[in-house]
Amino acid sequence: MAFSEDLKKYVDIAVDKTRDAFGKGKKAVSKFGDDSAIRIEKLHYERKARQEIATLGKLVFKALSEEKQPSVSASDELIAASLRTIEELNAEIARRAELLKKDDAEAKKDENSAKNSE
16 A cells, blocks of 8 residues: 555645646746736837937927917927827836836846745
């Protein structure tokens, strides 16, 4: 009976380790997917911000060169709208960057606790 008990013990250990590995793998895949989505959103907002900055530059150039305005002010309706849009986009970029930092910090914390528990 000792052999069968030893075999059962080793099989139980293997099953527990396999469950643990699958759980970690599932968590890692889920985190990778979430991080990837956040990174893609951040890149999207960065691209939109660059486009809006280019639009703002065109508006300023048009006002100064074509319309011969002596100056351009942030109180101009079109300029103000463009500036607001850029600020909103930058806020979204900052939110995504903060989420990524937070996720990275949590991942390092999880790694350290896993190493300490082993």
